[in-house]
Amino acid sequence: MLHRTITRAFTGAAIALAMTGAAVAAELRYAHVGAEGDIQTIYAAQAAEGIASATDGDVTVTVYPASQLGGVAEMVDGIRMGSISIGHHDFASLARLVPEVAVFNAPFIYRDGAHALAATDPATSPALQAINEKLVAQGVRIIGRIYRGDRQISSNFPVKTPADLSGKPFRAVPLELWVSMVKGFGAIPTPVEVAELPTALMTGGWCGSGKSAHHDRGQQPQ
DSSP states (O other): OOEEEEOGGGOOEEEEEEOTTGGGOSEEEEEOOOOTTSHHHHHHHHHHHHHHHHTTTSSEEEEEOTTTTOSHHHHHHHHHHTSOOEEEEEGGGGTTTSGGGGGGGOTTOOSSHHHHHHHTOTTTOHHHHHHHHHHHTTTOEEEEEEEOOOEEEEESSOOOSGGGGTTOEEEEOSSHHHHHHHHHTTOEEEEOOGGGHHHHHHTSSOEEEEEOSOOEEEOOOO
């Protein structure tokens, strides 16, 4: 039986990325790692419809879910190079470009969803605006954010305290921030791309961090 522990402190925000100048293109490619039916996919589809409507069909968006255009690193690189126009992922995915941006995904820093959305709004956050200046120089811009709900732990045994995870194998997002969080629990992190998570969990002997199905959509796709 699958036991799921929802931990309020693992509130996270996702980001939208945009290639500088991408809005002039008639056809945009929107990539993300969410599976079919996930709220990420629904959000991206609605964003694509909204962009087409707002531009009277002059700009069209094709959505590529479920890591079809690559995982976290490939997505960011694709946006930098221009092969991908739009994407959304954790703030920590940009840490190799601007290390300090990962702080917005640190665990236990948000009180609730409203706090997470307010703290990560690039239109009003001086910290994010300063980070954006550094990102734009590298061909990427944060244009919005998504709150996807509290981070979860899914496992095939009860997890009530960090001690329950001691020495256990734990699937981790292949980003330094999330790997360090898993180590802090005393678990043994094994980086696994989001698209590979269902298969990894079905093989047994895994814990896996994930996100809840709830999002408060506060982000505009690029």
